Amino acid sequence: MDTRSDEAADRWLERTLSDPSAGGSGPGGPALLLVEGAAGTGKTRLATRLVETAGGRSVRSVTVSFSSYGATVGVPRPPGPKAPGDVRTPRTPPPARADADPPAADLPFAVDSLLEQGDRFLLVAEDVHRADRASLDLLRGLVERAPAGLTAVVTYRPEELREPGLALGKGAHFPAALAVLRLRLGPLDAGQVRTLVAEGLGESRCPTDLIMRLFECSGGVPQVVADVVALLRESGDGRERLSVRDLEAVGVPPRLAELALGRTAALRERIRPVAWAAAVLDEPVEAEELSAVAGLRREEGTDALVEALRAGVLREDGEGRYGFFVPMAAAAVYGQVPGPVRREMHRRAATALGRRNPVPWVPLARHRRHGGQVKAWLRAVEHAALQCAADGDHQAAIDLLERTLSRPTVPLSARARLAPLLAHSAVLGLRSDQTVTVLRQILDEQSLPAAVRGQIRLDLGLLLCNQAVAGMQGWLELQQAVEELEERPLMAARAMAALAMPLLSTVPLERNLYWLERAEKAGADSGDEEAATAVAANRAGTLMYIGDPSAWQVLEQLPRETDDPACRQHVARGLCNAADGALWLGQLGPARGLLAEGVELAARSGASYVEQGARGTLLLLDWAEGNWAELTTRARAFVAEADTMPGQGVDGRTVLGLMALSRGEWQQATAWLAGEGSRETNGSAVPHTATASGALIRMALVRDDVESAVAEASMAWDRIRDKGVWVWAAELAPWAVDATLRAGRRDTARGMVLEYEVGLEGRQAPASSAALNWCRALLAEADGEHREAAELYRRAAILYAGLPRPYATVLATEGAARCRLASGADTVAAVGELTSCVQQLTELGAVWDAARIRAELRAHQGADEQRPRGRPSYGDQLSPREQEVADLAATGLTNREIAATLHLSPRTVEQHVARARRKLESQSRQNLSRTRSQRPD
Structure with a gap:
């Protein structure tokens, strides 16, 4: 019986060792388990587990392990109350005698000692493919006699057996009384x-x-x-x-390299070229190609291949092709092929692959390069890059072209052909750090025609804007590209369309709209479908980013059903950009729909960059909608993946910063929002920088650092004003206005709110509408108009709830309740609202916000109620206040920051921290919180 599940071994041993007289299901007769598997598939692991299982049932066992140096025999111990791992005692066999091999000398002694006991016993013979003939004779004889108490396990590598397919050699006979099971250990999936x-x-x-x-x-x-x-x-x-x-x-791991080189070296010299050829090809191939590359005639090649298969050097796959027994092993053998032989084999491999239909251009390019055929290599690289791009595998095209163009010996004419291919794939794929450097070096070669430089510069500009967060650098490259592409109006229209995207730079919106108008005219005049689609996609994104209601109509007109792959990529990009724009507007439901549609198109058209950017948008959507479970883990993974693409990672860093702020992890929040690579001085991602500024202002206000808060607010407000896209201020405006009011600059704050209101006229931006109500509430609260302020906060909360934005809803509700308490109107309801806010924030995982509102509640209740005399005793348990302080201290907040959060003095906080550390026996503030590990991610 054959099986591929090693679980069968456990079931087999359980049945075999069961005692029928004791109610077991064991057959009571002899049994043999043949365990076959290639090197490294876990045969020894399985054998060890079976021996331990037998030992746990007090079954005697003996193990013989064969090697190229002889055999090691485990002498059995009598059964007794010993640990399962103590059933084997390795012992080196006695010195070899003249009339017997070492294994045969000691193995009969061990087996006979078990047979004399008359009980059931387990014999494990490991690696019998290395056994000498005398030992195989002994094992065959034992199996043929099949004593009633025998349970035997034989492990071997089928590719190294003396007689293929015969584990115990020729002449093995399995009597009818012997139950036989064959277990094949295959590779992992x-x-x-x-x-x-x-x-x-x-x-x-x-x-x-x-x-x-x-x-x-x-x-x-x-x-x-x-x-x-x-x-x-x-x-x-x-x-x-x-x-x-x-x-x-x-x-290649040393263990695998040694095995591969050892097996190859064991081949006869005239056979070895077939293994070298397999290493040069480095992929499974037909027998005829393998023989041709090895330089062998058909008959010679067949004989050599058969011997290489029997020696375990090569293996046959399920499609009748041949390659190394482990693909990675080819590299170890390749390094040992003599240079002149290797070069000639690469040339023969190029000839063989060139006859295939279709031609596999990527491996063909490699063989031509290593074969020294430079012109043919560069032609193959060009074909390979085009093939990869057509298949949507832009990253493969990038890797191939980067390696090629980084060689200074590549002629200028070839560089002029290959560089545009690299630039185009880099925009659609996921760039590497080297791409920008290579493209800049090529653009420095002034001998290139202007139109070629313009084509390369167009894609370089897009690359810098989209992925490298170098918006102004990209903007300047795009402007220059328009000039250089005068002879190529279709590409010039694409450059203009990119210049129209407001998110890519800090230039005033008026300049984006100027380029949008020029792009639309150029696209219409061209009569080209791709140019028109690219312009339409950018128009949809531009209008959505600025909150223009007509964006939805433009989106409906995008040619989603186009069969042209390039047009599909533009439509996918337009949909995902529109989704990102809708996110910043606060239209979260529509944003999800656009994102799903755009990702599906991007996947079909091979636009990896678009797919990756959509993942970032999804992170921000989940943060806004309160889907915080596992969000930190996902965001960290996203940032790590984008380590060479700062523009891609900004969404993840923003989410991580906002999450850290809500939990009071302010050092981490500052690192994510204001650290290196988070807020570039060129301000290429204005919505992100505005959001980061809002969070930094908030942290400064809690620290009572009004000066820093106002400075950040002024800088961020100027950035929004210079850009002119006020819908991007939704995450900034309330905190900037709050900081300005805290500094006593009421007139300035009123001017800011009016400017914000005017900037939102005619825009469709529900998140900004909610933020505007929040700002007005802050003004009313500062003027002492608490009833009016409460109503404005309530309107903001309703708007946020409809988006839905649960975290913002709670913060606005908190403001309304606070103002109702200050006005003295319906304080019971206000306390209930604050209590509900604490519960919602705790469920979200916003522990710092929850602690802050609990402190507000206590401050209010402390003012209204007569405090009982004396302090309740909590013994060794933390009091509620100590637990609260401990939780915040564990996040990394200083005593002063905790004091500001909980409306306590720093001295009181210091005492609470000291008591908490004593009760919890903690040497570190970070280990204070008992419940920290149980919070949502």
């Missing part, structure tokens, strides 16, 4: 590899492309995967995110 890698490196460090590449090159062999994981762990330098390049850098 992709999911199992993912689990193994995550256990070894941490799930957040391992992107899907790395795991899939490891799965492919390891062949799923467990030992190889484990060895590669160990190498990655040693070479990872503590980086939060590993990549496929890290996998390529660690090379």
Whole structure:
């Protein structure tokens, strides 16, 4: 019986060792388990587990492990109350005698000693493919006799058996009384590899492309995967995110390299070229191609291939092709192929691959390069890049073109052909750090025609704007591209359309609209479908970003059903940009719909950058809608993936900063929102910088650092004013106005609110409408008009709830309740609202906000109620106030910041912290909170 599940081994042993006389289900007769598996598939692990299981049932066992140096025999111990792991006693066999091999000398003694007991016993023979003939004779004889008490387990590598398919050699006979089971240990599947890698490196460090590449090159062999994981762990330098390049850098694990080189070296000299050819090809191929690359005639190639298969150097896949037993092993053997032989084999490989239909241009380019065929190599690179782009695999095209163009020996004519391909794929794919450098070096070559430089500069400008967060640099490149593309009006229209996007730069909105008008005229005059689609997509995004109600009509007119892949990419980009714009407007439901539609189109058209950007928008949507479970983990993973693309990571950093603020983790919040790479001086992402400024103002106000709060508010307000897109101030305006009022500048604050109101006229931006009501409430509250302020806060809360924005809803509701308490109107209802706010914030995980409102409640109740004399005793337990202080201290807040949050003196906070540390026996403030680990992520 054959099976692929090693769980069958446990079930088999359980049945075999069961005692029928004691009510077990065991057959009572002899049994044999044949365990076959390639090197590294876990045969020893399985055998060890079976021995331990037998030991746990007080069944005697003996183990013989064969190796190229002889055998090691485990001498059995009598059963007794010993630990399962104590059933084997490894012992080196006695010195070899002239009339017997070492294994055969000691194995009969061990087996006979068990047979004399007359009980059931377990014999494990490991790696019998290495057993000498005398030992195989002994094992065959034992199996043929099949004593009633025998349970035997035989493990082996099928590719290394002396007689293919015969574990015990020729002449083995299995009597009818012997129950036989064959267990095949195969490779891991992709999911199992993912689990193994995550256990070894941490799930957040391992992107899907790395795991899939490891799965492919390891062949799923467990030992190889484990060895590669160990190498990655040693070479990872503590980086939060590993990549496929890290996998390529660690090379072949030494254990696998030794095995591959050893097997290859054992081949006869005239056979070895077939293994070298497989290493040069580095992919499964037909037998005829393998022979051709090896330089062998058909008959010679067949004989060599058969011997290489029997030696375990090569293996046949399910489609009748041949390659290394583990794909990664090819690299180890490749390094040992003599240089002249390797070069000639690459040329023969290029000839063989050139005959295929369709031609595999990527591997063909590699063979031509290593074969020294420079002109043919560059032609193949061009074909390969076009093929990858057509298939939507822009990252593969980027990697290939970067490697090619980074070589200074590439002629200018070839650079002029290849550089535009790199620039185009870089815009649609996920760029690497090297792309911008390579493109700039090419643009510095003034001998290139102006139109070629303009084409490259167009994509470089888009790359800088979209992915590198270098908006003004990108803007300038795009402007220059328009001039250089005078002879190519279609590309010039694309450059103009990009200049129309308000999010890409800090230039005034009027300049964006000027370029939008020019782009629309150029697109209409061109009569080209792609140019018209690109302009329409950017028009939809531009109008949505500024809150123009006509954006929805433009979106409806986008050609979603187009069959042109380039047009599909533009439509996908337009939909996702519109989704991002709708998010900042506060139209969250429509934003999700647009995002889903755009991602689906992007996936079909291979626009990786668009898909990645959509993930960032989704993070912001989930933050706004209060979907905070696992949000921090997702945002961290997103930022780690975008480590070479700051523009992509800004959404994740913004979410992480806002989440940290709500929990009182202010050092982390500041690092995410104001740290290096978070708010570039060129201000390319104005909505993000405005949001970050709002959070930083809020933290400064809690610290009572009004001066810093006002400075931040003034700078952020000027940035919005200069841009002229007031719908982007929704996350900034309430805090900027609050800071200005706290500084005693009421007239300035009134002017800010009026300016904000005028800037929103004619715009469709519900989040800004709510924020405007909040700002008006702040003015009324500052004037002592608490009833009016409460009503304005309530309107803001209603608007936020309709979006829905639960966190903002709670903060606005808090303001309304606070003003109602100050006015003395319906204080019971106001207290109830604040109590509800605490509960909602706690459910969200906003522990700092919850503690802050609890403090407001206590301050109000303390003023209205007569406090009983004496202090309740909590013994070794934390009092409610101590627990509250401990929670905030654990977030990293200073005593002064906690005091400001809870309306206490710093001295009182210091005493609470000291008592909490004493009661919890904590040496660190960060370990104070008992409930911290239970909060939502």
